[in-house]
Amino acid sequence: MNAAQIERFFATLKAANPAPQTELEFSSVFELLTAVLLSAQATDVGVNKATKRLFAVANTPAQILALGTEGLESHIKTIGLYRSKARHLLQTCRILIDRHGGEVPRSREALEALPGVGRKTANVVLNVAFGEPTMAVDTHIFRVGNRTGLAPGKTPLAVELGLLKRVPAAYLVDAHHWLILHGRYVCQARKPLCSACAVADECDHGRQLKSAAA
DNA sequence: ATCCCGAGGG
């Protein structure tokens, strides 16, 4: 994809959705961190069901610690990887209280030091909670970056760096959400909806389909 | 490279 195509790609997504947001439900930075930590290899629909139950009972580090392992697991058992997520979340709550005054830290370094929080989760928190122009490369963005030719790469980090370099500055903060929503609802893993795609002309894969049909 | 791991869709 060349620069003009990239510009049209994001201008089109922006026109359709001027203020994109995460579909995870939260009402505080700590709830956001918790939801994102739980979202690994899970759908946001599934995470929202679990956090609705969990936050009704506990939505602060101290309250979640008080649940204990069994109590916490009972609320998130419907999500995949729930045992490791429960363990990591409890460890993270302990660290938030002991080292960060019960608050979610704002630096990448401190975020990534939390158990269960890697580069992708830190990028989401930095973007959604603190408005930073980060690129959290999840399964959707990895696929869209490669399939469209927007930012090809063999690893999530390679795609992230490619996006940070190639996405025009004016689109950078919201690009994360446009790419996720595009991947979730249009540029799907199994059967991408290319015939209904608004940016097929700006996409390597979309143009390939056209030339094959012609 | 491998493990973790439930729900939903095809």
Next chain:
DNA sequence: CCCTCTGGAT
């Protein structure tokens, strides 16, 4: 049945 879902730790 198989694949996918806002990954991270070992």
